[in-house]
Amino acid sequence: MKQRCRANRRFRLLAPWLLAAGVAVSTAAIAKRDGPESFPDRAVAGRARYLLEQAVAHEHGEGVGRDPVKAAALYCEAARLGDAEAMHSLGWMYANGRGLPRSDAYAGTLFAMAAFLGHAQAERMRRFTGDYVGDVPDCLQPPSEQQLEAGWSAESHIQALAAPRQSIARTVVKLARDYAISPRLALAIALTESGLNPVAVSPKNAMGVMQLIPATAARFNVRNPFDPVDNIKGGLAYLRWLLAYFRGDIALAAAGYNAGEGAVDRYRGVPPYPETKAYVARILAFVKRRQHPYDSSITEPSTVLPGLELVSQREVDS
Known part of the structure; x- marks a missing residue:
């Protein structure tokens, strides 16, 4: 029960950003936690998975030249579509300063988002970066x-x-x-x-x-x-x-x-x-x-x- 309350509290903190950043994120989040995905949700998830695969390839140089900046951009786009693994991976890059300026605040936001979606490793990583405090990477900000x-x-x-x-x-x-x-x-x-x-x-x-x-x-x-x-x-x-x-x-x-x-x-x-x-x-x-x-x-x-x-x-x- 305590874990569920903490998750609900994190969602209340993150919800304004999720809504402002795009419906796809909040829809995917609800689908993953509360029931089977609809067809639009599956399409969004499929696009996010493709972007995640491309990001992993560019981060580690698998079949393409290693490019952490490109990897971060792809992770970010997948994160906007609600992919928890992309949120975790981008958070890891910020936490370790790999291809991006090191930022525990940004990492904490991304780990909190991924943890809400059930990502166990992101939940563990939050112990090192702290809770979501309102800092959101520029690539995840609402449209200008x-x-x-x-x-x-x-x-x-x-x-x-x-x-x-x-x-x-x-x-x-x-x-x-x-x-x-x-x-x-x-x-x-x-x-x-x-x-x-x-x-x-x-x-x-x-x-x-x-x-x-x-x-x-x-x-x-x-x-x-x-x-x-x-x-x-x-x-x-x-x-x-x-x-x-x-x-x-x-x-x-x-x-x-x-x-x-x-x-x-x-x-x-x-x-x-x-x-x-x-x-x-x-x-x-x-x-x-x-x-x-x-x-x-x-x-x-x-x-x-x-x-x-x-x-x-x-x-x-x-």
Whole structure:
């Protein structure tokens, strides 16, 4: 029982990274621990096994020239696909400084991941490197903003706006990076909320660029809701919180921004308000993706999140 509790605790620590890094990893992890793999899982596992074999060959010079840097890259790609042996092997390279700078922190992360998937040697190695402490090798980091926004240019979109709104849009894009929010998502919210009007006031007394009601402005320490920078920072802080609360689900975060997270919880999905449904559809059409990286340390997730995710997907697909 104690061993199972420790494993569950490690998974809670690793889960935010696993989700942000890619669905394949978390799906493979669940399949290996909890039951038979589905066809997509088998395909992912087969790709990971091929990459692992290539990595071993390059690490030891078996049939190819010995190349530890290439081996590490292949191990890393297999690890992203959920292969425990690849996680262990890459961790070993970091632990021993073989072809990579020595890092017990990176090694500890990889050994913890592999141990969660049942790799016995990785569990033993954790005694030498310590527990997962949050340090993740660069090759395993979530996709960069450039990758997430491939084919989309903030500046080209800004140039199409009316001149008085362009400076506001650039402020939104600049501050979004400070809050680890996709500029595309931040701009979608700001455009939908107020059309980038810093003095906008709604019938419900929502104010400024990001349309903050007084309670939200106070909650996120906005002193002057009609100051564009102060307002945008408050709106981004709230959006960052919503992304953490709904674990990166953009549809649910957008619905929460429009109707409040309480309404999303209460209806277990996007509330059936015509305004909110249209709002979410507009945001998703602009950002063209459903998931966003998030910081799990900001807040605990919604207590009804598993059901919310299923409902949210059905509503968007319908």
